[in-house]
Amino acid sequence: MNYSSELKKFLTSQYIYSGARIALAIVIPSIILAQFGLLKEFFLFPLGTSFVGLTDQPGPFIRRRNTLVLSVITFSLIALIASLVKVFPVAVYLEIIVFGFFFSMIGVYGSRLATFGSLSLVVLSIFIDGHLTGDDIVKSTVIFFLGCVWFFVVFMVVSTLQPYKLAGQVVGENYLELADYLRIKAKYYTKNPDFDTLLNQLISQQIKIKNHQEDTREIVFKTRKIVNESTTQSRILMLMFLNSIDLYDKLLTTENDYKKMHEMFGRTTLLEKIHNYLLTMADEITNLGIALQSGSTFKQITNFDTELKNIYDDFFDFRSHNFSPQAMEDFMMMRLILMRITEITDEVNTIMKVNSQDIKLAKSLSSGLDYSKFLPKEEKLNYKIFISNFSLSSRHFRHAIRVTVALLIGYMVSRFEILGIGHSYWILITIIAILKPAYATTKHRNLLRLYGTLIGAIIAYAVLYYINEPAILLVIMLSSMIMCFSLLKSNYFWAVLFMTIYIFMSFNFLRPGNVNLIFKDRLLDTLIAGAVTFLVAYFILPVWEHTQNIDLMKKSSRSNLDYFRFVIDHFLVKDIKDEEFRLRRKNAIIDLANLSDNFQRMISDPKNQQRKLETVHQFVTTTHLITAYTASLSQYAKSGHQFPEIDFEKWKIKISAEMLRTSSLLYKKDLDEQIRSESHIKPEDHVADLLEKRRAELETQALSDEKTFTISHLTEIKNIKELLELIYDVAKDQRKIIEEYLIYQSSTTAKQ
Missing domain, CATH: 1.20.58.220 (Phosphate transport system protein phou homolog 2; domain 2)
Structure with missing residues (x-):
């Protein structure tokens, strides 16, 4: 593994960019408030910023903007309602049932609103017992509302200054996934490859590529600035994405009779050279993807035509000494393999030329495609769709019932005085984070949540025990926050680990000296939520x-x-x-x-x-x-x-x-x-x-x-x-x- 490239891929990705934006939007106001001694009083401000920031999923600008506006209004209303009814136990349970079911069901309208719904329930969990609002509910709600609005302002400013940033990052990510696909293909040319394992790896990688292509289609095709603007940059980004799909098609066509190939050519150096050539090409595609993500200039190092000629020379040399009429079809097969590699090379060379911002190539981009036909299907906001899913045959309906039941059980358990919990928010938040429509996903996230929380808590406990310098703790908290928000989509275990660290740091700044209590509560809440989630996912209307x-x-x-x-x-x-x-x-x-x-x-x-x-x-x-x-x-x-x-x-x-x-x-x-x-x-x-x-x-x-x-x-x-x-x-x-x-x-x- 090339650790340098892997680090560059992560540091230039949309995940670290988004994570840093959310973290800085939270930390900068927090530092200012702390300087004036107001952070404890205005703690709900950065909290509102974090919730709205997490709803900002990749996609077209208009959809992102509309979702953020909806989040600002909805989150503030939920905070106000939850704070007002906290003293009425019956109303609290009714609130959990109504909000739990409704905000889980809106997942019928797509993943964007599913995320918004989940975060709405997180807001409900935070405010359900009133420990954050205190006696002045109106003031607390206004502070929370202003924190929500603050992230919306940050989003609008950043989007105006860098309109092409997200499009460049997701297109670059497509090339990074294609490079990994090519690396798997290259393994077919090594000695004694495990064909079954490689096929499974290819299929797994195809899933990743499909998901990235779906996200990129929506961002590129539905963003007016990319589709309709006649600027060279917008045309090149569009063309780069279309060419990435064509390259994927070329990579799919390299399916061959590899066993027969190894029987005939396995003892030669030809297959080793092809393997090395494909790896070199994958490295160049990786560097191109990194350049697209970072917005930097890409410089090609390898001359593909020269390298390919060396492979052909090796083939012709072998043919001149070993060819026979009986082996004719074997050599035909190898010529076809080389031809397919040549076609991939030609496609990559075209991509490199397009990326060099050749104005003639950019202007030759065809606008004859009906982009709406290529977009992923997304349900319209029609109440009939919502109502039609009120059936046990609907995955969304069954999931909404499971979420509601799990939240009710989690809240009731948190009220048991014998457990000495005294609050319910972290149990409910953990349930919402873990419980997903698919049992397999729920099971996987449950384990990752438990391991991430345990290891993160141990690390945070050690840091707070040995380090007392506020400046160092602030740096650790900020770094953990950035890593948490950056890894939330790509690596849930590490995201939870860093989340646990920055939560420990946050509570330590607000209430120094409570690290033992935080450690106990965090682990106990996670264990309770994990148990509730597992039982509900397994026994309550599971979808296998x-x-x-x-x-x-x-x-x-x-x-x-x-x-x-x-x-x-x-x-x-x-x-x-x-x-x-x-x-x-x-x-x-x-x-x-x-x-x-x-x-x-x-x-x-x-x-x-x-x-x-x-x-x-x-x-x-x-x-x-x-x-x-x-x-x-x-x-x-x-x-x-x-x-x-x-x-x-x-x-x-x-x-x-x-x-x-x-x-x-x-x-x-x-x-x-x-x-x-x-x-x-x-x-x-x-x-x-x-x-x-x-x-x-x-x-x-x-x-x-x-x-x-x-x-x-x-x-x-x-x-x-x-x-x-x-x-x-x-x-x-x-x-x-x-x-x-x-x-x-x-x-x-x-x-x-």
Whole structure:
């Protein structure tokens, strides 16, 4: 691991930038108030700033601004209501039920409002017992309101001064994830690779890439300054993002028969050189991503063309000594691998030129795409959507009930005098932070919260025990605060650890000498909240991941069929819109990532809920292969070359029929007998005859010493046919997997 690059990636990321902005917005007013001896009296000011700051999720400026305005108003109202009803126990419980359910349910409108809802409940938890407001409720609420407004002011100023900052960071993050994907691909060229492990790593990385691409689409496509402005910077950011998607498509096309490759070329230095070359390219892409995140100038170090020529020379040298007519197809395979690497190199070279802010390239950016079609689906703020989710079949409804029940139990436990807690806010906050719609996520965060709190508390206790200098403690608190807000999304364990440290520091500044009490309370509250959360997540209307399998399988099966048909139509019609191709590719990749993500969460479910885990894994793997092989096929479709030797019409019918058989099983529809017969038709290709003819020619003539980067037409049609055969074989395997899965599901249902 290159620790220098990893540190640069983090220091230039949107996470550290956002974390530092929130932390400074909190600390600067706090220092000023402390200088005048007003911090204890106005402690609610920085508290309001922190809550509103956490609602600022990456996205288009208008949405971020509107969410912050909503947060300022809502948080202040919740603080006022909670403070007013604190002396009425029945009203407090009613408040928990109404607010707990409502602010959990608004997650139906997307992740942005889900975060806003969670933080609204955190505000409720802070003010529920009135220990912060005291007797002057109006004054306390106004101070809290001003703290909320302060972050909104900071946000508006920063956004005005740096309108492109977030867009540059998220586009750069896309390239960093692509570089990691390329590093995994490079491992296929090492000695004795573990193919199963590498495939799982690729699928996990695809989930990360999909999530980043979804976030970036929204930020780039829905930000007027990026889409509509004609400035070079805005056009280049747009083009850089579109090219990152094309690069990902090229990386998907590098799916090969690696086992066969190692059998033929494993003892040569060729594979090692390819491995090193791909790592070098990944490092350059990483440096490019860091430059985009930081807004600095990128300088390319490696001359890819020179390095690639050395690999080709090594290949031609090996071929001149080892080629035989019998090994012809093996060398064809290696030529195709090198060709795919060349295409990736060309794409990366184009990206480097665009990033160099070539004005001509920037102005050539096509505006023909309908950007609205590429945006992630987000529910409109329509009350009918909210009402329609009032059903036990809704994940949001079930989650809202779990949150409400957990908050009620947590609050009741906190009132038990025998426990000596005396307050309830930290139990409730911990429940809100841990309890998520998916059991697997809840379980994972529960453990991270416990470990992070324990280790952070020990570190903070030691710091406060041995260090008494206020200036040093202030630096530690500020650093911990920045790290906490920076890592809250990317690494929950470390975020909790630093959160615990800065909370200890904060309470020490407000009430020096209470470190033992803080240590005991923090750990006890976390243990209680963790226990409550686990029991509620497991027993109260749980949503197990296996219940989502069929729906996600249906979506991925359908999108792969649409993607394949569109690509094959490209060979037949040749008049295909680029926008339509991009849409189908996007849908196939997103549905694959969602299916893979669900499978990974399923692994964390209880053993008795991991229904046919291996079968689901096989379906995920075959879906990945179909998507990758179709992406490889699309490169030939877009090449503009003619391939009359391939019977594309019958291949389309044959493979589509096999995929439709899978869909009919998933949708439980009666299969048309014609479709079943169509899956067995034989395309009338002429590739085998041409290969035999070429092999016979090589028996009687010497191999040409000509060295060229281009590949022959025969090599192309051979690979196209192999891809079509692979897609058909994998589609057939997938259908058999579904047959087995549905038989198991039917038997399980019958037993129940």
